[in-house]
Amino acid sequence: MLGATTALSDAHGGASQGPQHRLLMIEDDGDAAAYLSDQLSSVGWQVEQTADGEAGFQKALRQNFDVILIDRMLPSRDGLELVKELRRRGDATPVLFMTAMGAVSDRVAGFRGGGDDYLVKPFSFEELDARLHALVKRGQGASVERVVLKVRDLEINRIERSVRRAGVDIELLPLEYKLLEFLVLRTGQIVTRKMLLEGVWGFQFDPQTNIVESHISRLRTKVDGQAGTPFITTVRGAGYVVAEG
Amino acid sequence: MVGMRRFSSAGLRLAVAQALVVVVAFALAGYMAEVSLTRITQQSARTRILGEAASLDDEAVQKGVAHLPYTVAKRSRLWRGFEYRVADAGRAPLAGMLPEPKLAAGWEELVGPARGTLGTTHYLAYTHRLSDGTTLTVGQDLATEAGEMAAIRQVLIGCGMLGVAVCLILSALVARRTWRRIATISDAADAVARGRLDIRVPVAKRSMHDDIDTLALAFNGMLNRIEGLLDQVRQVSTDIAHDLRTPLNRFGQKLERLRRQVDDAPESLAAVKALERDLDEIVRTFDALLQLSEIETTEPAADTTLVDIAEVAGRVVEAYRPDIETGGRSIRFAGKTVLVHGDERLIAQSVANLLENAMRYTPHGSSIAVAALDAGAKATLMVSDNGPGVPPNARSEILKRFVRLPTNRSSPGSGLGLSIVAAVAQRHGGVLTLEDASPGLCARIDFPCAARPAKHPPPAPFPQMAE
Numbered sequence: 001m002l003g004a005t006t007a008l009s010d011a012h013g014g015a016s017q018g019p020q021h022r023l024l025m026i027e028d029d030g031d032a033a034a035y036l037s038d039q040l041s042s043v044g045w046q047v048e049q050t051a052d053g054e055a056g057f058q059k060a061l062r063q064n065f066d067v068i069l070i071d072r073m074l075p076s077r078d079g080l081e082l083v084k085e086l087r088r089r090g091d092a093t094p095v096l097f098m099t100a101m102g103a104v105s106d107r108v109a110g111f112r113g114g115g116d117d118y119l120v121k122p123f124s125f126e127e128l129d130a131r132l133h134a135l136v137k138r139g140q141g142a143s144v145e146r147v148v149l150k151v152r153d154l155e156i157n158r159i160e161r162s163v164r165r166a167g168v169d170i171e172l173l174p175l176e177y178k179l180l181e182f183l184v185l186r187t188g189q190i191v192t193r194k195m196l197l198e199g200v201w202g203f204q205f206d207p208q209t210n211i212v213e214s215h216i217s218r219l220r221t222k223v224d225g226q227a228g229t230p231f232i233t234t235v236r237g238a239g240y241v242v243a244e245g
Numbered sequence: 246m247v248g249m250r251r252f253s254s255a256g257l258r259l260a261v262a263q264a265l266v267v268v269v270a271f272a273l274a275g276y277m278a279e280v281s282l283t284r285i286t287q288q289s290a291r292t293r294i295l296g297e298a299a300s301l302d303d304e305a306v307q308k309g310v311a312h313l314p315y316t317v318a319k320r321s322r323l324w325r326g327f328e329y330r331v332a333d334a335g336r337a338p339l340a341g342m343l344p345e346p347k348l349a350a351g352w353e354e355l356v357g358p359a360r361g362t363l364g365t366t367h368y369l370a371y372t373h374r375l376s377d378g379t380t381l382t383v384g385q386d387l388a389t390e391a392g393e394m395a396a397i398r399q400v401l402i403g404c405g406m407l408g409v410a411v412c413l414i415l416s417a418l419v420a421r422r423t424w425r426r427i428a429t430i431s432d433a434a435d436a437v438a439r440g441r442l443d444i445r446v447p448v449a450k451r452s453m454h455d456d457i458d459t460l461a462l463a464f465n466g467m468l469n470r471i472e473g474l475l476d477q478v479r480q481v482s483t484d485i486a487h488d489l490r491t492p493l494n495r496f497g498q499k500l501e502r503l504r505r506q507v508d509d510a511p512e513s514l515a516a517v518k519a520l521e522r523d524l525d526e527i528v529r530t531f532d533a534l535l536q537l538s539e540i541e542t543t544e545p546a547a548d549t550t551l552v553d554i555a556e557v558a559g560r561v562v563e564a565y566r567p568d569i570e571t572g573g574r575s576i577r578f579a580g581k582t583v584l585v586h587g588d589e590r591l592i593a594q595s596v597a598n599l600l601e602n603a604m605r606y607t608p609h610g611s612s613i614a615v616a617a618l619d620a621g622a623k624a625t626l627m628v629s630d631n632g633p634g635v636p637p638n639a640r641s642e643i644l645k646r647f648v649r650l651p652t653n654r655s656s657p658g659s660g661l662g663l664s665i666v667a668a669v670a671q672r673h674g675g676v677l678t679l680e681d682a683s684p685g686l687c688a689r690i691d692f693p694c695a696a697r698p699a700k701h702p703p704p705a706p707f708p709q710m711a712e
Contacts, residue, residue, distance in 0.1 A: 029491055031498075073487065101486065122497040122498075175563055201564050203564070203590070207565075207601065209565065209568045
């Protein structure tokens with residue numbers, strides 16, 4: 001797997017040069033907010049931060065953000081109610097809840113209330129960063145509708161469910177196809193283990209074994225073939241990415 | 246329907262018991278009535294016979310004893326309900342059709358020819374000796390009396406049967422109403438057992454509550470209490486979650502920051518990574534505990550879907566297959582569509598937990614089999630292996646929280662995996678059993694099958710208690 005691994009800062013290579021994404025963080029835990037704000041800025045996010053629900057609501061209304069990161073339990077205003085009100089007013093900015101409320105019912109309430117993703121504390125920064133990017137991409141309208149996906153020398157026909165690399169057909173099992181398609185649809189974005197478990201397998205629990213790693217490794221042997229350059233890159237400590245080329 | 250079924254057992258028994266009591270009471274009353282009526286009629290017969298005898302005595306005194314046979318013959322001809330016998334001192338019959346009495350004087354029962362028929366009948370007879378030694382016997386046919394008694398008995402039996410019928414119908418009506426109301430409470434209890442805590446038994450608004458109202462009120466009170474307690478448990482879980490997750494989050498973030506700072510110092514990096522693994526283990530156990538409490542204390546969502554457990558199990562097996570095979574074990578899956586009502590994610594997690602256990606506690610070269618079966622009213626999910634198995638006496642033990650076999654204490658795992666599977670099974674109205682796969686262990690979950698008519702009707706519109 002030599003050459004297939006990269007660090008998070010390199011994986012986001014484009015972010016610091018291209019247009020910065022504006023992020024609104026509403027979090028009342030000062031320590032956590034300071035840390036996240038620091039880290040997010042260091043990988044290229046332009047962070048606006050507040051600890052107060054009401055203040056956050058006013059900011060969200062007045063300014064344009066690419067994504068909102070919000071705690072559910074906030075002083076002066078409940079995070080969930082805040083998002084509901086934003087949605088009622090027609091604000092469609094993607095929202096990621098980061099919260100200590102991890103019950104399934106809380107999650108369901110979060111999504112029903114207008115949240116787009118839900119992270120239960122504690123989570124790794126890499127997980128948060130990857131999900132925020134995924135939300136921004138989704139907000140910009142990703143290539144979900146396209147029939148033929150082309151990345152570098154790989155081509156996926158989503159009607160035939162066929163895969164070719166450098167003109168050579170690759171036979172994939174249904175699950176391997178699903179995994180590859182999931183990654184290719186998110187080309188340029190880091191996809192974490194958790195995102196794959198949820199998106200490809202529909203698992204909301206965290207397996208204690210390396211099932212994602214094992215599947216990726218099987219997929220790699222098929223997609224990369226004997227001499228091909230690695231198609232899927234491992235981002236150390238974060239997940240996987242299909243680079244644009 | 247449910248109400249009727251229950252009525253047919255306990256209700257009918259009660260109605261029959263009530264009817265039996267009525268029958269016995271009527272029989273007893275009838276017997277006592279007959280005994281006293283018999284005594285009264287005999288008494289009046291004796292009075293009448295004595296009256297007739299006295300009137301004949303008078304005749305004998307006025308007209309002379311010699312005239313008595315003529316008087317008797319005349320009275321016998323006119324028939325006033327009496328039969329006679331007049332005999333001289335030598336006991337030779339002079340008049341009348343009664344047979345010869347055995348006693349010289351007094352009351353006795355005689356058997357003699359019946360008037361107007363060829364048969365015989367019983368007479369109550371009174372014999373006494375007149376002044377000249379002539380004996381006079383006056384008797385009355387007991388059959389007439391017996392006929393009256395039979396008529397009375399018939400009336401009594403008729404009344405008794407009518408009474409029993411009325412009693413049966415009345416008690417059936419009352420019991421049916423009562424049982425309907427009890428069935429309502431029973432249905433509510435069933436619904437509660439299936440996780441619906443929002444259900445209350447309707448109680449009629451009236452000033453005087455009867456026993457069943459009291460039962461319903463007690464039942465509702467109990468539910469209020471349980472719901473309150475569960476709310477508290479949920480609240481405590483949420484509080485614990487918040488109060489621990491927030492510092493754990495900060496802790497994790499500080500470790501992350503540290504990891505970045507020591508990125509080029511391998512020894513420190515290894516130490517930080519070890520700390521991160523420890524933290525990960527704490528969070529896993531914490532998550533598992535919270536999830537267990539959530540599964541056990543929350544009501545299943547009203548909008549549970551039909552889940553094909555074969556599809557879910559197959560998906561989990563395919564997810565784990567590479568890992569299992571890389572670990573030198575083999576895995577087989579067999580199953581065809583079996584539908585249960587439930588939560589797909591929880592069922593998937595259960596299969597995953599069982600597979601992870603099988604991977605963790607079997608040696609290389611073991612084989613694992615997963616099957617989803619349609620076993621009539623049950624949908625069965627089985628994960629078995631041919632590993633060392635679990636001793637029979639430890640099987641129920643290891644379903645408990647944090648309990649692990651002594652031989653496995655050192656291996657990773659929280660000791661909550663099987664507890665979660667058991668809780669998921671219970672939440673779906675099923676049960677987890679651990680069996681001997683000889684060799685190895687077979688974990689079996691039996692779910693109630695959704696494809697067949699549910700044992701209980703859906704609890705949605707709750708019937709009002711009949712007032």
